[in-house]
Amino acid sequence: MTSILAAVASTQAIAAAPPSARTPSPEYLAWRAQATRRRRQIVATRVLLLAVFLALWELLARQHVVNPMMTSYPSALWPTFIDLLRRGDLLGHTWATLQATLVGFGLSMVLGIAAAAALWWSGFAYKVLDPFLVVANAMPKIAFVPIFYIWLGSEYSVYGMAVAIAVFVTIMVVYDGFQAIDPNKIKLAQTLGADRGQVLRLVVLPGSVPTLIAALKMNIGLALVGVIVGEFQSASEGLGFLIVNGSQIFKMNVVMTSIVVLAILSGLMYLAIARLEAALAQRYA
Amino acid sequence: MAAVLELPLPSRAADAALPRIDLRGVSLRYFTHEGETQALADIDLRVAAGEFVSLIGQSGCGKSTLLSLVAGILAPSSGEVRVDGATVHGPSPRVGYMLQQDYLLEWRTILDNAVLGAQIQKRDMKLARERAGDLLHKCGMGDFLRHYPRQLSGGMRQRVALARTLVTDPDVVLLDEPFSALDSQTRLAIADEVVDVLRSEGKSVLLVTHDIGEAIAMTDRVVVLSRRPGRVKSEHLMRFPSHGGGRPTPLQARALPEFNDYFRTLWDELDVHVEG
Numbered sequence: 158m159t160s161i162l163a164a165v166a167s168t169q170a171i172a173a174a175p176p177s178a179r180t181p182s183p184e185y186l187a188w189r190a191q192a193t194r195r196r197r198q199i200v201a202t203r204v205l206l207l208a209v210f211l212a213l214w215e216l217l218a219r220q221h222v223v224n225p226m227m228t229s230y231p232s233a234l235w236p237t238f239i240d241l242l243r244r245g246d247l248l249g250h251t252w253a254t255l256q257a258t259l260v261g262f263g264l265s266m267v268l269g270i271a272a273a274a275a276l277w278w279s280g281f282a283y284k285v286l287d288p289f290l291v292v293a294n295a296m297p298k299i300a301f302v303p304i305f306y307i308w309l310g311s312e313y314s315v316y317g318m319a320v321a322i323a324v325f326v327t328i329m330v331v332y333d334g335f336q337a338i339d340p341n342k343i344k345l346a347q348t349l350g351a352d353r354g355q356v357l358r359l360v361v362l363p364g365s366v367p368t369l370i371a372a373l374k375m376n377i378g379l380a381l382v383g384v385i386v387g388e389f390q391s392a393s394e395g396l397g398f399l400i401v402n403g404s405q406i407f408k409m410n411v412v413m414t415s416i417v418v419l420a421i422l423s424g425l426m427y428l429a430i431a432r433l434e435a436a437l438a439q440r441y442a
Numbered sequence: 443m444a445a446v447l448e449l450p451l452p453s454r455a456a457d458a459a460l461p462r463i464d465l466r467g468v469s470l471r472y473f474t475h476e477g478e479t480q481a482l483a484d485i486d487l488r489v490a491a492g493e494f495v496s497l498i499g500q501s502g503c504g505k506s507t508l509l510s511l512v513a514g515i516l517a518p519s520s521g522e523v524r525v526d527g528a529t530v531h532g533p534s535p536r537v538g539y540m541l542q543q544d545y546l547l548e549w550r551t552i553l554d555n556a557v558l559g560a561q562i563q564k565r566d567m568k569l570a571r572e573r574a575g576d577l578l579h580k581c582g583m584g585d586f587l588r589h590y591p592r593q594l595s596g597g598m599r600q601r602v603a604l605a606r607t608l609v610t611d612p613d614v615v616l617l618d619e620p621f622s623a624l625d626s627q628t629r630l631a632i633a634d635e636v637v638d639v640l641r642s643e644g645k646s647v648l649l650v651t652h653d654i655g656e657a658i659a660m661t662d663r664v665v666v667l668s669r670r671p672g673r674v675k676s677e678h679l680m681r682f683p684s685h686g687g688g689r690p691t692p693l694q695a696r697a698l699p700e701f702n703d704y705f706r707t708l709w710d711e712l713d714v715h716v717e718g
Contacts, residue, residue: 349538
């Protein structure tokens with residue numbers, strides 16, 4: 158009840174003092190201050206949540222409520238992290254994973270967009286291939302890891318896995334985006350004399366930028382999954398290799414440290430795309 | 443103004459009596475899984491150079507289909523469509539088409555939207571930008587060249603759409619209920635501006651509308667189409683002797699005594715029955 162009243166009060170505050178007003182009313186300033194407070198509360202709660210998780214992890218493992226051999230614990234990870242950095246070439250492994258992810262991501266975006274454009278171009282091809290695409294997408298691609306290893310060798314099978322996991326869903330999402338372009342915009346371009354290539358280049362592709370961004374976001378995660386799975390099987394470097402290797406010799410510290418680095422890596426890649434999205438949002442709002 | 447167009451057209455100067463738009467015995471059928479539909483039957487229609495003609499008729503009578511035929515994005519099942527004596531086989535730079543909504547591309551600035559047609563037709567983009575700037579100034583949009591469409595009101599967006607249609611300097615402009623998405627005051631104001639710009643550019647205009655008043659106020663001749671299949675039911679010249687010399691603007695026309703007479707005639711012709 159009070160929150161409803163507060164919401165009503167705050168809308169009145171906006172109406173009474175629009176942001177353009179030269180001297181903002183005290184009510185408006187109060188509303189602004191409250192909005193800022195709320196934003197800070199959200200961030201603070203996030204940090205708190207992470208801290209509680211780490212504290213519980215540390216505490217439960219140290220008190221042997223859970224077996225530290227199985228879970229390790231945060232304060233034990235730091236020395237491992239330093240050690241891996243100095244002697245285990247952690248940076249090299251991280252770079253290997255990042256590089257393979259970017260290659261797989263780039264390849265699956267390019268292939269996915271090209272295939273979606275081809276399907277858009279030929280409605281017949283889409284009708285024919287649609288069921289195959291659905292099945293290919295639903296297929297657990299992990300089943301192909303051994304085959305890729307045999308076909309492509311240890312290095313390229315990692316890329317192959319990243320592309321296999323990301324490409325089909327990219328085709329489907331991007332194609333749906335192409336189909337969602339207002340047909341009247343296409344008609345408009347046609348009345349101006351556009352051929353199919355021009356419609357694609359001037360209307361369909363630029364109009365699908367929001368879809369492409371959504372596909373980027375999804376893809377970066379999927380490519381990372383593909384790379385890690387590929388590294389499990391075949392690689393002699395990369396975070397996936399560290400994880401598998403660590404688990405085989407039962408060094409949980411190494412496994413957990415690698416996973417934390419992986420989490421940070423995927424967070425950073427996601428942030429980069431969110432930045433790109435924000436930069437483009439101006440035009441596509 | 444039309445002479446700016448690159449294509450030298452012998453027919454243009456050679457025969458002044460040649461109609462700009464010429465439809466002869468045009469019929470159109472289309473097929474769906476549910477069956478076949480006769481949309482237009484045996485249409486004969488001519489529009490002279492510089493003439494403004496409107497098409498009215500009930501929903502589904504094929505008015506918009508007829509425009510698509512002239513624009514070359516549909517082909518007639520029988521009969522022939524000619525523009526300046528040449529049979530229409532596809533979209534032509536000599537025919538501009540203004541749709542029901544502006545369909546501005548939201549990722550392009552106003553100026554970049556206005557030159558879309560020139561870009562598609564691979565014209566000299568520097569000249570196109572200059573002409574687009576001039577046209578946008580003429581339409582009162584000169585201060586918004588670097589804006590994006592979402593920053594503009596519906597009326598402003600439709601002005602940009604008009605400029606986009608005219609940048610490539612077509613001889614014929616097809617208007618398909620171009621104001622139907624606007625509120626009624628904006629409609630009246632924009633109709634005046636659009637007619638003013640189109641007359642000053644010497645265009646031939648074919649307007650499709652369901653608004654009888656708009657047809658009377660904006661055009662020289664009103665063609666009534668029958669229910670599906672659409673045929674030419676009757677044609678009416680719009681003359682306003684009480685205005686003295688010259689053609690009244692759309693807003694002036696609405697205040698003249700002839701307006702109401704024409705309105706009544708056309709209303710009877712349309713034979714509107716409200717069903718249900």
